[in-house]
Amino acid sequence: MDVAALVKLALDVEGLRAEPGEAPRVDQAPTKVSEIDLNAVEEAVSIRERVGGSVTAFSVLNWGPLSRRMREAREAAKRVLAMGADRFVLVADEAAVGADTGFTAAALAAALRARGPFDLVLAGEGTEDSFGGLVPGRLAQELGWPYVPYADGVEVGGGGSVRVRRAVGDFEEVVEVDLPAVISVTQEINKPRIPTLMQILQAGKKPLEVLSLSDLGLPGPGAGRGVRVSSVVSPRVERRGVVIEAESPREAAERLVEELRRAGVI
Amino acid sequence: MTRALVFSPDDDRCLELISAASVATGGGLDGVDLLLAGPAGEERLRTPSSTGVGRIVVAEWSDPTDAFSVDRALRAWIGRERPDYVLLTSDRIGRQVAGGLAQLLGGGASTEVVGLESAGGSLTVKRMVLGGKGIASEEVDTPAVLAIQPGRFPPAEASGTAGGAAEVVRLEDPGADHRVRIVERRPRERSGVRLEDAEVVVVAGRGFERREDLRLAFELAEALGGAVGATRPLVADLGWLPGSDWIGISGVRISPRLMVAVGVSGQMQFLAGALDSKVIVAVNKDPNAPIVGASDYAVVADLYEFLPALIEVLRGGR
Ligand SMILES: Cc1cc2nc3c(=O)[nH]c(=O)nc-3n(C[C@H](O)[C@H](O)[C@H](O)COP(=O)(O)OP(=O)(O)OC[C@H]3O[C@@H](n4cnc5c(N)ncnc54)[C@H](O)[C@@H]3O)c2cc1C
């Protein structure tokens, strides 16, 4: 089975400095592989280990400045290749920086077509920095493939279909889907492997291909932007910030209850 | 003609989405089409048109809890009417269908929407990004698919009695996509009250060492008259609260009068679901845990010593 894993270089939100009411310092924060995308890579690699085939990772760079992000992207690619992906296709182009989910999906579709065919596309449920959950569904529509999100388990049977275990609303479901298909996974589906030093060294020899939008025959800047981000500000959290430290648990409990009663909460 | 298509499995949420549609269009909305999936009772069919609903689209064959069948109904209507706006709730069903519908319409899309502004014919959407560290303002082109967080808009109310009932339109089943088949389906167990509706929520985090110890969280919740929720690892990784939802960006959003977070570190992905709590109390043994800075009252203590004492004080033990 030839599997594509979608990997976003997301802003590392842990390292992001944010002052209330101001724009978070996005340029200063590093990017890294969005956490749930590591689960997608792990699942792709383990499917190949079970049934054979190949794993190709695809990424469209969404954050600038490109010079800096390219360095981070090479590191990210190395990690994904060390986990067992066979090759990494990176779409890097100034025009794709800040692109909306529709444009990202169109670029991914073009790259998948150029380097395919694939039987299965695995994505993350949502990215750490945006958590829109829109890209995989848009991509499925673009390719005309069925889309099954939120996989907690993927079982590859014979006969050109896979079974997906997932939870939606008040129900647990097992969904059988014919290939080719797009599936998004949750963090619970597996534990991403930590590559060994040997694997990391070998990853440097695996192919990393960098494509521009014109390589993919896609229109340049401005095209297909259904959403433009005009500003990002950090939310103001106005909390009282009272820290209760007391001699004994009992005393702390009494003080807390007193405070809550006074504030009219209980 | 500016038209919006609205769907939520929940009637109250539908009314919120109707308000949202009206805000999105700056009042320039010519009509809302409300999709009712599944058997529609007489009462729902009599929705007054003065709420803004022009047409009630009945898809009796569709199951409002099955995302694939909801998708099919939405696509059938969109293919026919090409609405300018599609409004959904930002839950797993809404997020499942939003991307595909936006691509189908060739338009913009935003999920996890917390606010809308319309000025000079352009729509600005506010949504939480960067794991809760930022609120982004995004300008969205129409047609637009918007998945809105519950509780962000007041429910639409009927204004006066003029206009009578909305028109009812039956939607034919276009036929299933045979490439996707649900082969098994069972309801998840629910452990008690819906967290979204609870006035007081005690949240258990990884600070609890064993599943049995959650007893303390339940006793505290009982003493406060509230419900118990948890962080994602407790539900999703450990399964300590089977079938229930976790609180956070990928789970449910709560807005209680009081949240007591016990043994919770306060990562942004969690806090993003709890920011609307009126008062936040944190119990953590680490004074440097992020939750301490994000709370109104923080008790720096070992939960195993503090919770029994707190429960006793609340029960009036002297
Ligand atoms: C894309 C993405 C989405 C996510 N979505 C969510 C989400 O929706 N909801 C969610 O919750 N998480 C989510 N997460 C995970 C999140 O990042 C954190 O890992 C998680 O919230 C941590 O849970 P926790 O606070 O229970 O555990 P920990 O971070 O392990 O914190 C445990 C805390 O307990 C304290 N403690 C330990 N022992 C005691 C004791 N005896 N007494 C008192 N305190 C004690 C510790 O000091 C620590 O602060 C998501 C992650 C990603 C990447």
Ligand SMILES: Nc1ncnc2c1ncn2[C@@H]1O[C@H](COP(=O)(O)O)[C@@H](O)[C@H]1O
């Ligand atoms: N720029 C990108 N490049 C590659 N894959 C992406 C990109 N953006 C999103 N994805 C994939 O789509 C999933 C959902 O992303 P999002 O819609 O941003 O929440 C991610 O987990 C990735 O698997």
